[in-house]
Amino acid sequence: MASERGFENQLLRDGVVDESRLARARDEAAGKGLTLTECLLALGFATEDDIYRSLASFCEFRFVQPSKMQVPETMAEAAPARYASHYRFVPIEERNGTLVIALTDPLNTHLLDDIRMVLKRRIEPTVTTPKELQQTLKQLYGVGADTVERIISDNEAAGYAVSLDGAVTGSDLGDVQIDASVIKFTNELMAEAINTSATDIHIEPFEDILRVRYRIDGILHQVPVPASIRGFHAAIVSRVKIMANLNIAERRLPQDGKILAKLGEEQFDLRVSILPTPHGETVNVRVLNRGSMFMSLEELGFMGPELRQFLKFVENPHGMILVTGPTGSGKTTTLYAALAKLNKIDRKVITVEDPIEYQLKGITQMQVQEQVGFNFGRALRSMLRHDPDIMLVGEIRDYETAEMAIRSSLTGHLVFSTLHTNDAAGAVTRLTDMGVEPFLISSTMIASIAQRLVRRVCKHCAEPVEATPERLASVERTEADIPEGAVFLKGVGCEHCRYTGYRGRLAIYEILPFTREIKTMTVERRSSADIKQVARRQGMKTLREAGWDRVCEGATTFEEILRVTAESEAESALEVQDAPVPV
Secondary structure, three states: OHHHHHHHHHHHHOOOOOHHHHHHHHHHHHHHOOOHHHHHHHOOOOOHHHHHHHHHHHHOOOEOOHHHOOOOHHHHHOOOHHHHHHHOEEEEEEEOOEEEEEEOOOOOHHHHHHHHHHHOOOEEEEEOOHHHHHHHHHHHHOOOHHHHHHHHHHHHHOOEEEOOOOOEEEOOOOOOOOHHHHHHHHHHHHHHHHHOOOOEEEEEEOOOOEEEEEEEOOEEEEOOOOHHHHHHHHHHHHHHHHHOOOOOOOOOOOEEEEEEEEEOOEEEEEEEEEEEEOOEEEEEEEEEEOOOOOOOHHHHOOOHHHHHHHHHHHOOOOEEEEEEOOOOOOHHHHHHHHHHHHOOOOOOEEEEEOOOOOOOOOOEEEEOEHHHOEOHHHHHHHHHOOOOOEEEEOOOOOHHHHHHHHHHHHOOOEEEEEEOOOOOOHHHHHHHHHOOOHHHHHHHEEEEEEEEEEEEEOOOOEEEOOOOHHHHHHOOOOHHHOOOOOOOEEEOOOHHHOOOOEEEEEEEEEEEEOOHHHHHHHHOOOOHHHHHHHHHHOOOOOHHHHHHHHHHOOOOOHHHHHHHHHHHHHHHHHHHHHOOOOO
């Protein structure tokens, strides 16, 4: 009690809280069975950094932030992961034979004695915040390191050895009791992905390592995991298969499945895909948050003129609207947002998808089942018998699907679909390559919309950046192109954005309306470069030009626009070079 009272006085001396707020937090803590620190944070009376700085001062220890230090990787050998996780500390450096550790509870003298006893060496305690401690534990030891160490320890005690390929050897041929720990590790891996807003989890076996990566905001990041996890690869894959209701005995063929998961109050759809490789099965898990899917067109990135133009397109009673772009560019999300606008009681909406990514209330959704012959073409023929007003085809992949989609739009239906092309004008070339007659394309197309996702500048660490001639030239702009009131920002990196400078994504669009002139050019089989040139003359903004608008708003950066649009701009330049000279 004396130490707690002394800590409270230290908080007052440091100006972290005043007497009235401290008294209220003390009462809340007593009534709810919480610590004073927990109540101060919950009530918003102080920040973690301020509280733990005062705690360090009171204990006469250093306050440290390991994430801003160069903690050597060798520190992981100074203390086993199971001890560091159990006693809630992390080793950060060695000094003259003394191990310097960071912890969050320096007032607990028994804890310090226990750490000295299990490590059997001198320690120097320092103070850090719980967030810093958790982050450094994962960075130093890897996700689930204590679980992996416990698996190895338990099996060694039972007389088993785990080899590199996951095979178990020992004098007894009984089952190895690793099930509960493997379940725990797999859950930790998925929970960590969800907490970091990852969209994909990649578990990839190689000859001597198991690599785990998360895709966050479209970029892959390697996840630190213990090196010893390679020996449990087969067990982890089996656990994922059980969760996804797949065949755990089949290791020679690809398999796809689905996991329904819940973390806190949020529900997630985890789409599992497993592929066989020479070193074992590789796993990809697509993470879909049911709650965050339903974004409006405005939230996706449609601005004033673009939004009005798009809403005008979807008011058409029949015709076809295509959204183009590479895999993972948000095409389906845009179409869902459009359907949400159109989903009214007087309209029948049917979709056919592979797979159904999100459940939409009030809309009939079907999933392609290729193994029983239920493909896009067959689904479209069946859909027409249900008298729909609006139809969504997940993707046009072949001539049969393209022809059925176009004929559906000709017979009085509004059809939405996606296509894999680099720009909006490329949709015409792609459809004709599939064998669709140009006059059918001309008769049905309302618009083709190319889409990309760019990373948003992190709001927490955004700083103004100068629009240098080099930066402007990278996006084909000069100082004369800078609009009045433009704000250029760049994230310097902070804990909110994992020190990348970006947090979240938004879409940029290249919208090509099929005007009378564009339709005529389609029938004449003109190149996509010619079509794009005419569309730009009619007012179409390219992806890079749309991205430039977002840079001027401070929403994204020069580097991000260059990264995302480089391929489409380069391809357009080649098409212009190769295009025949109009006679």
